[in-house]
Ligand code: SF4
């Protein structure tokens with residue numbers, strides 16, 4: 001008996017939930033018409049900074065059918081990473097973005113998706129496609145928004161009603177026809193907290209200038225800090241959560257239940273001096289399986305040096 005698109009959608013959502021993905025939304029795989037001029041504008045103003053990979057695959061970014069042959073549906077999935085208040089770094093220390101507290105999400109979420117994929121194959125029969133975790137030219141937030149999981153806030157993050165934005169995003173591009181979900185309303189209203197709080201003035205409503213963002217400088221920038229850069233990083237040495245921390249919707253955040261995202265107590269106990277004196281051996285021991293490893297110790301030291309340079 002062949003399944004209806006609705007039945008396929010329900011099966012995907014039910015299995016996704018069983019694998020720990022708190023929300024799952026489905027969209028027809030077609031051209032992201034509304035996003036095309038926004039992306040063009042963002043690139044034309046060089047908001048990608050040195051992230052030149054953002055300039056590649058313009059067409060594929062906007063149309064998943066150009067990325068995966070025969071793709072009919074984009075399955076958007078989200079996974080909570082909000083850490084428990086019981087596991088927080090020292091107050092008087094440098095700051096690391098919450099998404100990097102545990103094991104590298106690229107690996108953790110990909111492994112979960114593989115298990116989900118196998119279960120879907122067992123349940124729905126043979127289908128083809130690909131899965132991605134921040135690993136392909138996909139406008140993942142736009143797809144999650146289109147599928148109604150949340151809305152893209154003025155801080156350019158996906159915000160899930162009554163849950164917030166501390167979620168990893170992942171996608172499966174599959175050749176099954178499903179019943180799509182529709183977008184929800186934007187609940188930012190008149191709030192401007194993220195814009196007001198951003199220390200580098202990187203946010204204009206709904207657009208983050210990547211080339212001004214602390215996350216970009218501390219993670220994506222591979223060279224030395226620009227000599228003329230006079231921006232206070234507010235102690236952030238890997239990423240920046242300010243525009244999410246101030247968002248009222250994140251008052252609804254609930255701690256994740258994922259053991260692999262639990263934080264190493266030695267990492268939580270590092271004070272400023274410990275960070276400054278961190279050896280290669282200890283860095284590798286603490287961060288071998290963490291997203292922090294992306295910058296290597298050299299990047300962390302560079303970021304600390306910038307913060308110290310800006311101290312009064
Ligand atoms: S991450 Fe930090 S620097 Fe970047 S836009 Fe948000 S508040 Fe501004």
Ligand code: SF4
Pocket residue numbers: 153154155156159187188189190191192193194195243246247248249
């Ligand atoms: S801080 Fe306010 S304006 Fe910014 S994303 Fe959150 S709700 Fe929207």
